[in-house]
Amino acid sequence: MHIRHLPYPDPGTPDVRSGHHFLLWLGRQQLGGQAKSLAWGTLHLLSVAALPLAVGLAVQAVVDRSGERLALAGALMALLGAGATVGDTMLHRTAITNWVTAAARVQQLLARRTASLGATLTQRVAAGEVVAVSTGDIEKVGWCVESASRFSAALLVSLSVCAGLIAYEPELGGLVAAGLLVLTLVILPMLPRATRRADLQREKAGRATELAADTVAGLRVLRGIGGEQLFLERYRKASQEVRGSAVRTARMWALIEAVQVALPGLLLIAVIWQGTRMTTDGRLAVGELVTVYGAVTFLLFPLRMFQEFAMAYSFSRPSATRAARVLALHHATEARTAAAPGTAAALRPEGDLYDPASGVLAAAGQLTAVVCGDADAAGVLADRLGGHALAPSPDGEEVLLGGVALDDAPLDVARTAVLVQDKDPVLLSGTLEELMDVPSSGEVAVRDALEAAQCGDVLAALAQGSPGTDADPLRVRITERGRSLSGGQRQRLALARSLVTDPAVLVLDEPTSAVDSHTESRIATALHRIRAGRTTVVLTSSPLVLDCADQVLLVQDGRVTASGPHRKLLHTDADYRAVVTRQTDEELTERTGSA
């Protein structure tokens, strides 16, 4: 796989039984890349390992005063230099390719899983885990998978160098091999402690960043009412804690580094001691002593790769476990609805929408308004009206569209027939044009929808706010979640988007709660006109909207208690009047009493 061919046409089906399985699966997906990386790594390390040989040969040649052998050593050095250079560069290329392809594959898997989870992601744990995997875990997982081949190369080469040394000069070779073993055994147990400290430090740093981001996010509140010093002090404390924790981590690393200097140093002293005596005894040539000295210095290099792999593995295990867990998530209603297949074709979206649990009946082709005494209950009702709800109705009664249970239709079919716009619809970032580009019936033009939702001032504000785009507001980028827009503007854009979709049944939960009365009354009129002949349900308590509905239902304690046109209910039903005119009972008695 080349980087330029990414993304994968199909990222495959991962083995998500456990983190370990997942890592193995990822590794298996790039066996070719791993083999290449192993081969180049071996070339690189072997060349570097053999350099001391050339140095030793050169020194020996000089000692023996042989210009010819010096030239030979030079040629060997050129060859090894070329090998090291090509090996190092290609190792890096293959290793990075392995990392990038593994990371891209996991990102793709994650994107697919996330898209299919949909509303299930409103459960916070799931959402947090997905984000954590995509922001931090993938890098570690990719690193672990990638470093496997480099580790193997390092192991291979250091074993062969040790073997070479032993074969070449058993006494010194044995000394070096034993020394290396001790070094590895001393350092490896120190690594987990260092990584634990690093984890703690990261956690504290995350906390400090969170505090800073939170302070900045609420800065307008702070500047408006005070308390800056309080929050600064708090952040200073967190920031100093991060510093302290980082220094503690550094202490551990400093110790490890000192050990990494001291132990090989001792080994070098031993080599000089033993080597010099062997040389004076005539058992070792001078050049060979230099070679052994050089080889010991070299061996520290693969040793670092061992350490790196040990760290990569210990770091990435929890990450891989979390990634596997996220990739194994399923849509909340999948189990429930998979039990009743086969009714897909029977759905008749042009019929009445009926919820037996509450008695809410939205007549086909009409604008029905529902007034709920309790706002949370309204949200649950809206969710249920769309079918495949996260919280199924208590006694298992299913919402029917044209007499067919929505839950029996596949999720996509149900969502096509009924669009529920919840209380807090999210505007995805992009241009206004992209925002309005949603799967739709194609019968409502974007301009018409924007006009019906009274988005004129939003368009004007967008055109004004960005000079570069030649005043075409449709091409202006809206920031993430539309944060640059006011609550009312966001609500109207969301409504326009739902109108563009133009579903057979549209359920709107408080679509104009943040819109001022002037605009709201215009939206209500336009909504009735643009949805003519289509089924629409609006959950609201605004008289301006209710006044435009064909039929109004009052739902109290989960059941429909009154129905009729707005003006009639206003005059005949005291409960209704109390809810929509927002007078509390006391105020009501007060007012009637004084009148």
Next chain:
Amino acid sequence: MIGVAPPAYDPAASESVTTLPVGTPATVRAYVRLLFRRHRRAFVLLVTVNAIAVTASMVGPYLLGTVVEDLAAGVEDIPLERTVALFAVALLVQTVFIRMVRLRGAMLGEEMLADLREDFLVRSVGLPPGVLERAGTGDLLSRITTDIDRLANAMREAVPQLAIGVVWAALLLGALTVTAPPLALAVLIALPVLITGCRWYYRRAPAAYRSEAAGYAAVAGALAETVDAGRTVEAHRLGARRIGLSEQRIAEWTAWERYTLWLRTIIFPTLNLSNVLVLGSVLMLGGVFVLEGWISVGQLTTGALFSQMLFEPVSLILRWYDELQVAQVSLARLVGVREIEPDSGDGALSPDGRRMQADEVRFGYHEGADVLHGVTLDVPPGTRVALVGPSGAGKSTLGRLLAGIYGPREGEVTLGGAELSRMPAERVRRHVALVNQEHHVFVGSLRENLLLARTDADDSELRAALGAVGADDWADGLTDGLDTEVGSGGVAVTPAQAQQIALARLVLADPHTLVLDEATSLLDPRAARHLERSLAQVLEGRTVVAIAHRLHTAHDADVIAVVEQGTISELGSHDTLVAADGAYAALWRSWHG
């Protein structure tokens, strides 16, 4: 064609909307100088311990050289014990000082990093409210998260490591020159290769790494948005499009990975080649020199080992120099905040009384595009004024002017005869508070969330404030009481409760004049109704300017001002306006039936 061209799409270009200034090179330099001055002692210490460690590390090769020299000369009684003892002492010194170098380096880096992030927040919380209101907090937010993050590595590693690397390389070169001056010449052979490669690389690398990082962040960003919008994605059947977007981001990011990989495909061989060139030319030239009798075998051995040691500091310098260049951009963004004029209020200005007046006020956000066209409004103390009117008419803008956040372009807004916009923000807020839809609940305890309004309040006062806004029932129910952690990650707070916290802060801050900008509009109507009742109690006796989108709020006000197209078109009490039969009256009829 050999090589990879930089991808056409640059994710770093559209990374964040820059609404605040980015530091000029002069500001950045001045700040870096300041930082260095503050930490001069730590720097000197780091360089010193590093020099000792490096010098000690050169003893080994030197000793090996003498041993080789003696062996080659066939000396019989080599002072082996003395050599080994010297080596051991040097090793001890090196071990101790290497540990110190590493530790001191980290301490220095961490201190500078802490300074940097704390300085930035100090500057940020001092920004004039008008700047914040205009620029929004998005840009600041990305600076304190993304840019600080990017700088972390640079400060924590790059600065100390570069200091270490430079000292190290210089000492090695010096030692090489002292050991065998002719050998130092050999190093020069590799220099042109190294310089040419580095120049090519550094001209391209910093920008490329920035784009690569931005591209990677965009991949995570697209996914985070899909997660955040889960319900919307499902309702609108946007799943396939979100997957498509994620894959497009992946393609954009990996294109940059491919490009930076190509850059390294040049710099890696350059580095390796110069290393081999140095070692090779030291050995070959040195060998010839020995054969010619200009230097000894021992000098050659030591020199060869020194030149081999050069590889590490050189790659250290190259590696971290990279990081420093990337960090420079982030640093410029962080210190850019210093270029904003701090709130330059006139400390001597103090209101005399509570009467609020706007006189022929004209104001616009952009040159030549006024939002308000000559608004005059007189608000006597204790009056409740409601501003109503269609979206975009200028209600919120007028509210912000009345709260002293912006100063008018023409005309003036005064409180007790003193011009609001010329007072420092800290003074304005003792008198006037603006409450908008933004009910931020800070990460932290409920106590901290309230204390910000009056830092010296005790628990009974905090409880009383919660009681005044009707929040005592749920607040008392919290397991840890006032110590309960709220905000993101803590106990979830409903929008209504967040609103109550905001109001409780107002009770504590106790300003005599309030500007309410659709403060309850994001709440569901039923919760809003209860809140407005508690609000009414809090507001008793105060001057209130309420931007209302619900007519019953207007109905209860003493004066209603209908704002249309940047002017006040109708002004009077509810009954007067209904009798006048204008726009307000029409709306009221449709609202109330």
